[in-house]
Amino acid sequence: MSLRYALLALLTAQPMTGYDLAKAFHVSVGHVWHAPDSQIYPELKRMVRDGLLVDESVPWGEKSTKTRYSVTDEGVAAFRAWMREAIDYPNERDPAHLRAAYFEWTEPEVARRHLQEHIAQYELRRTQWQAQLDAIHRRTHPIVERRLASDTEHDHDAIVAFKVFTYEGFLDRAEGEIAWARHGLELLERLNPGREAGA
Amino acid sequence: MSLRYALLALLTAQPMTGYDLAKAFHVSVGHVWHAPDSQIYPELKRMVRDGLLVDESVPWGEKSTKTRYSVTDEGVAAFRAWMREAIDYPNERDPAHLRAAYFEWTEPEVARRHLQEHIAQYELRRTQWQAQLDAIHRRTHPIVERRLASDTEHDHDAIVAFKVFTYEGFLDRAEGEIAWARHGLELLERLNPGREAGA
DNA sequence: TATACCATGTAATAAGTTACATGATTTG
DNA sequence: CAAATCATGTAACTTATTACATGGTATA
Numbered sequence: 001m002s003l004r005y006a007l008l009a010l011l012t013a014q015p016m017t018g019y020d021l022a023k024a025f026h027v028s029v030g031h032v033w034h035a036p037d038s039q040i041y042p043e044l045k046r047m048v049r050d051g052l053l054v055d056e057s058v059p060w061g062e063k064s065t066k067t068r069y070s071v072t073d074e075g076v077a078a079f080r081a082w083m084r085e086a087i088d089y090p091n092e093r094d095p096a097h098l099r100a101a102y103f104e105w106t107e108p109e110v111a112r113r114h115l116q117e118h119i120a121q122y123e124l125r126r127t128q129w130q131a132q133l134d135a136i137h138r139r140t141h142p143i144v145e146r147r148l149a150s151d152t153e154h155d156h157d158a159i160v161a162f163k164v165f166t167y168e169g170f171l172d173r174a175e176g177e178i179a180w181a182r183h184g185l186e187l188l189e190r191l192n193p194g195r196e197a198g199a
Numbered sequence: 200m201s202l203r204y205a206l207l208a209l210l211t212a213q214p215m216t217g218y219d220l221a222k223a224f225h226v227s228v229g230h231v232w233h234a235p236d237s238q239i240y241p242e243l244k245r246m247v248r249d250g251l252l253v254d255e256s257v258p259w260g261e262k263s264t265k266t267r268y269s270v271t272d273e274g275v276a277a278f279r280a281w282m283r284e285a286i287d288y289p290n291e292r293d294p295a296h297l298r299a300a301y302f303e304w305t306e307p308e309v310a311r312r313h314l315q316e317h318i319a320q321y322e323l324r325r326t327q328w329q330a331q332l333d334a335i336h337r338r339t340h341p342i343v344e345r346r347l348a349s350d351t352e353h354d355h356d357a358i359v360a361f362k363v364f365t366y367e368g369f370l371d372r373a374e375g376e377i378a379w380a381r382h383g384l385e386l387l388e389r390l391n392p393g394r395e396a397g398a
Numbered sequence: 399t400a401t402a403c404c405a406t407g408t409a410a411t412a413a414g415t416t417a418c419a420t421g422a423t424t425t426g
Numbered sequence: 427c428a429a430a431t432c433a434t435g436t437a438a439c440t441t442a443t444t445a446c447a448t449g450g451t452a453t454a
Contacts, residue, residue: 001440001441002292002294002297003441003442005297006297009300009301017404017405018405018406018407019404019405019406020404022405022406029297029300031291032291032293032296032297032300033291033292033293033294033297034290034291034292035442036442036443036444037406037407038406038407038408038442038443038444038445039441039442039443041405041406041407042407042408045407060404060405060450060451061404061450061451061452062450062451063450064404064405064449064450064451065405066404066405066406067405067406079304080304080305083298083301083302083304083305083309084305084309086316087294087295087298087313087316087317088294089294089295089320090292090294091233091414091415092230092231092232092233092324093201093232093233093289093414094231094232095201095232095286095287095288095289096286096288097231097365097368097369098201098204098205098228098231098232099282099286100361100364100365100368101208101228101231101361101362101365102208102282102361103282103357103361104353104354104357104358104361105278105279105282105353106279106282106283110282110283114286117285117286118286121288125291154303154304155303155390157390158302158303158390159303161386161390162299162300162301162302162303162386163300165299165302165382165383165386166296166299166300168379168382169296169299169376169379170296172375172378172379173372173375173376173379176371176372176375177368177372179371180367180368180371180372183364183367184364187360187361187364191354191356191357191360200412200413202413202414216432216433217433217434217435218431218432218433218434219432221433221434234414235414235415235416236434236435237414237415237416237417237434237435237436238413238414238415240433240434240435241435241436244435259422259423259432259433260422260423260424260432261422261423262422263421263422263423263432263433264433265432265433265434266433266434290442290443292442
């Protein structure tokens with residue numbers, strides 16, 4: 001159920017069409033809570049049904065229209081209520097660590113490949129999160145800037161600080177995962193001395 | 200689809216009944232890949248259907264029976280094949296960080312409560328993972344010991360080392376999450392100086 | 399006028415969650 | 427003989443994934 005609140009968070013800054021919202025989503029809160037377009041569009045409809053949003057038809061070109069969504073008072077209240085709810089922590093389910101626990105069942109090269117892929121994964125994510133963080137700091141992050149421009153209710157330093165805090169957490173996590181995988185590579189080397197790693 | 204391989208991993212050590220397997224699961228690989236009993240039993244049946252396991256009826260008491268599952272050659276092959284497959288990384292979906300990104304929308308006390316809960320969550324997990332690690336090191340971990348007793352194929356040091364590696368990764372992660380939440384508490388204090396944290 | 403991109407989905411499937419259900423057996 | 431625990435699920439629901447589908451609009 002978090003998806004709807006992630007969408008609500010964006011729409012509190014300004015009304016948007018489904019398409020614009022989806023785009024904005026992918027370059028901002030989508031880094032924290034992933035969702036594909038095919039999940040976003042139906043969820044918007046459900047949110048209208050549940051009274052959190054209203055939709056209006058706006059013309060697009062000569063004969064076409066698109067749907068713009070705006071948050072209702074009820075939507076804002078729902079968002080605030082959600083902020084107060086206890087977080088429910090998902091159960092641990094980690095495919096990379098699961099593999100690692102049984103590396104004895106495969107060749108060292110395969111294990112090495114998995115760990116290298118783990119490093120690549122988190123280097124990629126680190127790059128993306130770092131880019132978010134830089135843009136926030138440099139005040140060029142489009143979504144955060146739009147938020148700051150439209151928000152008169154909250155302290156702007158706090159708005160920025162919480163986003164920075166969030167992404168710094170992800171960055172640390174990425175570093176941790178990379179360090180873990182490097183330890184794994186060292187372990188493989190200790191268990192299989194002399195074997196050269198492939199290029 | 201990882202659940203079946205987590206189950207397979209346990210059953211390669213020895214045949215077990217569904218009940219025994221579920222118990223063993225919860226005190227070992229279940230820490231890495233959670234699953235409730237209601238998911239385990241049906242999955243075992245599907246694995247029999249797919250030829251990875253065979254089931255046999257063993258007497259239980261006077262008039263009852265229970266089902267014991269054993270891994271087939273095909274099951275072992277499937278497990279090895281899975282070990283070689285690329286890991287598919289789940290999309291980022293983090294309820295705690297999602298909340299944190301929008302802390303400006305709630306009272307500092309609520310944000311503080313979330314962060315304290317985050318710390319409590321990861322302190323709990325840390326305790327559990329640390330206990331696993333200690334038991335592995337002290338050679339009292341029932342599942343790992345059973346594995347070592349029955350496994351003549353793999354290097355025992357490697358078996359232990361990979362499990363240690365796995366849990367050490369989790370421990371580091373827990374430390375990271377706790378550190379992150381503590382930074383968040385400091386941030387809240389900076390943004391709201393003078394307000395005393397509730398007991 | 400072709401191509402990129404705007405716009406909005408549906409359908410089928412898979413996976414996981416929650417709650418409930420039932421009876422047998424062993425043990426104190 | 428009561429309580430714990432052994433044993434095995436089913437049903438309903440929610441969430442997420444994957445793949446596909448369709449047509450309009452703006453622009454080079």
